[in-house]
Amino acid sequence: MLDRISNGGRLTRDETVELFRSDDLFSIGKLAAEVSERRNGNNAYFIVNRHINPTNICVNRCKFCAFSRSKGEEGSFELTIDQILQRLSSGFENSQAGRGLLKQGCGFSEVHIVGGLHPDWPFDHYIEMIGAIHRTFPRLNIKAFTAVEIDYFSKISGLGLEEVLIKLRESGLQIMPGGGAEIFAEGVRNQVCPEKISGARWLEVMEIAHRVGIKTNATMLYGHVETSEDRVDHLLKLRDLQDKTGGFQAFISLAYHPKNTEIGGFYSSGIDDLKTIAISRLVLDNFDHIKAYWIMLGEKISQTALLFGADDLDGTIIEEKITHSAGAMTGEGMTRDDLIYLIRKAGKTPVERDGLYNKIWTG
Amino acid sequence: MDRITKERALEYLKSANLLDLGEAADGMRKSLHPEGIVTFVVDRNINYTNVCINQCTFCAFYRDAESPEAYVLSEDELFKKIEETLALDGTQILLQGGLHPDLGLDYYTDLLKSIKTRFEINVHGFSPPEVCYLAKKHNLTIREAIEILRQAGLDSIPGGGAEILSDRVREVLSPKKIKSGEWLRVMEEAHRLGMRTTATMMFGSIEEPEDIIEHLDVIRSLQDRTGGFTAFIPWSFQPGNTELSKESAVRPATAIDYLRVLALSRIYLDNVRNIQASWVTQGLKLAQVALRFGANDFGSTMIEENVVRAAGVSYSVSKEDIVHAIKAAGFDAAQRNTYYTIIRKY
Numbered sequence: 001m002l003d004r005i006s007n008g009g010r011l012t013r014d015e016t017v018e019l020f021r022s023d024d025l026f027s028i029g030k031l032a033a034e035v036s037e038r039r040n041g042n043n044a045y046f047i048v049n050r051h052i053n054p055t056n057i058c059v060n061r062c063k064f065c066a067f068s069r070s071k072g073e074e075g076s077f078e079l080t081i082d083q084i085l086q087r088l089s090s091g092f093e094n095s096q097a098g099r100g101l102l103k104q105g106c107g108f109s110e111v112h113i114v115g116g117l118h119p120d121w122p123f124d125h126y127i128e129m130i131g132a133i134h135r136t137f138p139r140l141n142i143k144a145f146t147a148v149e150i151d152y153f154s155k156i157s158g159l160g161l162e163e164v165l166i167k168l169r170e171s172g173l174q175i176m177p178g179g180g181a182e183i184f185a186e187g188v189r190n191q192v193c194p195e196k197i198s199g200a201r202w203l204e205v206m207e208i209a210h211r212v213g214i215k216t217n218a219t220m221l222y223g224h225v226e227t228s229e230d231r232v233d234h235l236l237k238l239r240d241l242q243d244k245t246g247g248f249q250a251f252i253s254l255a256y257h258p259k260n261t262e263i264g265g266f267y268s269s270g271i272d273d274l275k276t277i278a279i280s281r282l283v284l285d286n287f288d289h290i291k292a293y294w295i296m297l298g299e300k301i302s303q304t305a306l307l308f309g310a311d312d313l314d315g316t317i318i319e320e321k322i323t324h325s326a327g328a329m330t331g332e333g334m335t336r337d338d339l340i341y342l343i344r345k346a347g348k349t350p351v352e353r354d355g356l357y358n359k360i361w362t363g
Numbered sequence: 364m365d366r367i368t369k370e371r372a373l374e375y376l377k378s379a380n381l382l383d384l385g386e387a388a389d390g391m392r393k394s395l396h397p398e399g400i401v402t403f404v405v406d407r408n409i410n411y412t413n414v415c416i417n418q419c420t421f422c423a424f425y426r427d428a429e430s431p432e433a434y435v436l437s438e439d440e441l442f443k444k445i446e447e448t449l450a451l452d453g454t455q456i457l458l459q460g461g462l463h464p465d466l467g468l469d470y471y472t473d474l475l476k477s478i479k480t481r482f483e484i485n486v487h488g489f490s491p492p493e494v495c496y497l498a499k500k501h502n503l504t505i506r507e508a509i510e511i512l513r514q515a516g517l518d519s520i521p522g523g524g525a526e527i528l529s530d531r532v533r534e535v536l537s538p539k540k541i542k543s544g545e546w547l548r549v550m551e552e553a554h555r556l557g558m559r560t561t562a563t564m565m566f567g568s569i570e571e572p573e574d575i576i577e578h579l580d581v582i583r584s585l586q587d588r589t590g591g592f593t594a595f596i597p598w599s600f601q602p603g604n605t606e607l608s609k610e611s612a613v614r615p616a617t618a619i620d621y622l623r624v625l626a627l628s629r630i631y632l633d634n635v636r637n638i639q640a641s642w643v644t645q646g647l648k649l650a651q652v653a654l655r656f657g658a659n660d661f662g663s664t665m666i667e668e669n670v671v672r673a674a675g676v677s678y679s680v681s682k683e684d685i686v687h688a689i690k691a692a693g694f695d696a697a698q699r700n701t702y703y704t705i706i707r708k709y
Contacts (some may be wrong), residue, residue: 270648
């Protein structure tokens, strides 16, 4: 089977399930590395970016989430648009991206914005938020709002998904993160996030986003109560949609973090993390990039994943709140130098990219 | 199977594909431990003092005798720690400390006797720098010093203080610490007296690949002569709060460096049965990965760990977490004693 894949064949559902059950870590890893090499050469990408969570107040309160609060609850917060702009008005002076953007007073090439589903903010507030960022920093890539938030905007505004997405795009949104996909399997979804939109709805939002010209990422949350089959079905749905639209930029497997959540349990194993990355690389033959998201996996596993099929470590991030609420043991941010060092020590060529994977600098 | 040569090992360390190296190490681990069990020990690190005249540049734990943070553990504190260890099904204490200028041989023998008369617990203690320090202070041979400690109740000797067994590197890292030859001498004498010891290696400071190979080679040669090493434990220099990191821009070894050295250790040390993964320095997730890169032992549950914590690294982990981590990595978990005899399966 591995030979066939090596020659460009497509993995079937049964074969992929078999890979998840196999303990042949090395054959899977080496083939994934070979596939990655074919697609991205020896490059490993990173970005100088910043996360901003406008609010943690959320009407959903998913069981695996330790970040959200109800309105008025202790520890809840809301950022004003001015506060958001202020957070972007600084950055890494040594960032290659920053050299261009610093003239605008911003040292990042991308801002990543996700937050809770706020009970009172109208859709216009989000349009204003994106518009203000875009007007202030016209060259900054704005990556914002998961499919779950888009669905919510449609509900609170009474507009269709397409209209919501077009309005956001016209305000300056270019990219959407891949969060909220969790795991598509209905039974599991009902256990871990019953209030959240269905898998089908998530895919619908993404399909429309791609159609109106918004690039997105895709994710899978694993390591909680799902089976190997659930993982494979999830990956295959992503592959099918990508065949249709080509709008996904990168796939990110998100290791479940058990602390402070209602489900509890354990961290996924480092071996499972690497295997999941490698198998994703093999199944998702129509995705350009497989991201080893260091904030979720830890910098050690992420670096190792660069030899198991991943080609991107994500970025500097600066301030990460969601995963850290659930017991992430990583720092909240990394410097550009740290990322370059990790990539070089993995024997890869560091490439700084912008939010759309344009190369800014090659090390 | 032919033994790997120094030249070949150096080539592997410098340029082998990590997954090829890992696969070879994994194969070797499988043939040495075909039952698929990963072991761990329940023990407690007890550091009887942090006063140390050696002042190694890579250490964040030591203090001067005059420092307000200097301490020598009282017997009451020590006994309490041992009682707590036994209550948690512990079988061993790892008793190590600084080279305190005012503590003589009597302190050590009294300490050992007081423990052994009260508790049934294995004392894994006093790494070679401590043994040599005592021998010198009291004009004893190394053999005599070990015999005295053994009579007082010392069971086995930990492999600490090896750092990198290359005097060129030691001259920079730990100029006052015993040289390579002395470290090996302590181990050889202990083995000849029938005691078992471990061997460690701290890499990722200022050594060259050649130094790592030299280190592995002297361990392998001694093991050929005595067979006294139970396990080899490679771990990486943790630069936080140390002199070395202030003086030079040493960046910590990365995960990939660790896996490479670990895998090569498994391949090179064909006569050392057990290789430990170091979750204390690498975190649980990478330690799990290490189980597929040559390691077959998860080390200790570390009820208390002071030295690595002083360098800014701290993972809080319970026995339940360790057992789960081993199982999630695809192995059966078992508690062992100092001699790697399995005493309980999970």
